[in-house]
Amino acid sequence: MANKGDHNILVIEDNPGDFALVEEFLLEQIEAPLISHVSSYKEAENILSVKEDPFDIILLDLSLPDKTGMPLIQGIVEISLNAPVIVLTGYADLNFGVKSLSSGVADYILKDELTALSLYKSIVYSTERKRITSALETSEKRARSFARQLNNILEEERSRIAREIHDEFGQQLSGLKMSLSALKKNVGVDSSVEPVIDTIVGDVNNGIQILRQIANELRPALLDKLGLFAAIEWLVSEFKKRTGVASRFYADVNQPVISKMLEINIFRICQEALTNITKHAEASMVNIHIENKNERLLIRIIDNGKGIKDATLHNPLSMGLLNMVERANLIGSKLNISSSADKGTIIELMINTNDEKNINS
Ligand SMILES: Nc1ncnc2c1ncn2[C@@H]1O[C@H](COP(=O)(O)OP(=O)(O)OP(=O)(O)O)[C@@H](O)[C@H]1O
Ligand SMILES: [Mg+2]
Structure with a gap:
């Protein structure tokens, strides 16, 4: 039939x-x-x-x-x-x-x-398989585009909160500091109120410091003011201060003109990699190195720590690692993690800086 x-x-x-x-x-x-x-x-x-x-x-x-x-x-x-x-x-x-x-x-x-039947079966199976693969591809594309949108919204939101913390709350605290200085001038030199004012000024200064730190972690002002390389350099110096681990950032190329979207994603990948090193690697040396490779930007984050186990690398629940891979995908790049026990970890990210969409903001 x-x-x-x-x-x-x-x-x-x-x-x-x-x-x-x-x-x-x-x-x-x-x-x-x-x-x-x-x-x-x-x-x-x-x-x-x-x-x-x-x-x-x-x-x-x-x-x-x-x-x-x-x-x-x-x-x-x-x-x-x-x-x-x-x-x-x-x-x-x-x-x-x-x-x-x-x-x-x-x-x-x-x-x-x-035979007529084997040919027909093959046609039916092949078309059905193609239909399912195409549906999967479409849904993967949708998920990717949704992730990209979410990522953009998240970064914009972080940026807005950072600005508000810095501008609004920061201004309030600076104002309070000035009022305290004025108050101090108006009380008598021997007043017992003076040390109390000094303590409050100290607390306010601490508060301003903490606010700056929070705002910077949400969205490093350096990234917008001086660009990617300066922001990564800052990240590495903060890491060094915090952990005491010998760390170095060096770039063999001039900072290319790339989109904000690219900058923030590369920055976040470096940030997660350094957080992971702090938490897990037990490293005594960390380098972030940027060089030009075949007209592309090669970013390498290297530590000499205990390495990542193969099973962990491929574990779908390793959200931090997955996030890095996903961010790389979002900017049309590929993240490569190579690691072996006690020989440390190298995270490589290759960026095509000639790509139109990577240049425009
Ligand atoms: N540089 C590294 N050196 C050694 N182990 C690492 C390194 N980076 C990651 N790992 C291992 O890979 C695991 C997964 O990392 P991932 O960033 O996905 O998760 P996490 O850091 O444990 O948690 P999260 O990032 O979600 O807060 C870590 O738990 C750790 O065992
Ligand atoms: Mg992590």
Whole structure:
């Protein structure tokens, strides 16, 4: 019994006998399939370049007059407009079959074993698998874009709170300090109130310090005033002060002009990496090094601590590590963490500074 449904099929086959057989099998299983037939790579290229709606499936013979084997597979997968490609071949080479599957082919069928039913099953499985993968890809894209939006909102919110703490609350405390100084001038020199005022001034000064620190942690003013390199240098010097660990920041390149979004994400990655080193690494040496590598910015955060266990590295619950990877994804980069027991950890981030969207704010 023929099966219904939209079946828009491209058969790429140069042998007329083989095509006739495939066509017969398709007609046996599918009601009114739309079959297009080409017999060379060139013709396939032509039909795929002018077609507006993609094919549901492509059946590909592995040896065509103008292209064969792996280059043919790679070529067709590339121009397939996302249609699943099923390879039909006369050669029983299992290794090649496996390799072709990893090149993006949906299925690999031997012509000798081909029946109407096996062909139909392969078509149904391949299209269904493609549908599920596409749905997954779409949902992953949505999740990514949602994460990007959330990240932006979070950074904006932090920035706003930092500004308000600094400007509003900071001003209030500075005002209070001035009032206390005025008060001190007005009380008598021997007044017993004077030491009390001094204590309050001391407390207010502490308060101002703490406020500055909170505001800086929320959004380092240096990042906006002097840019990424100065902000990372500050981060490293704060880390050194806090932990006493020998730490160094050095950049072999001038600071490139990059977007604020890129700057803040790189800064946050360095911040999380240093926090992790403080909490977990037991390191005695830490370096953040920035260099130019093949027209890209390579940022490396290196510690000589106890290293991260493989299982931890791949643990989906390692939220701090995952966050770093996610931030790198958000800026179109890739984070690489290499670590081995007692040999420390190297976190590498490669940034394409020529990318249009990385330059504009
Ligand atoms: N530089 C490092 N050296 C040694 N171990 C590390 C280092 N960085 C991370 N780890 C290990 O990896 C684990 C996961 O790190 P992650 O940042 O994801 O979580 P966390 O720091 O424990 O918690 P969170 O970041 O959520 O507050 C840590 O618990 C620690 O065992
Ligand atoms: Mg952490």
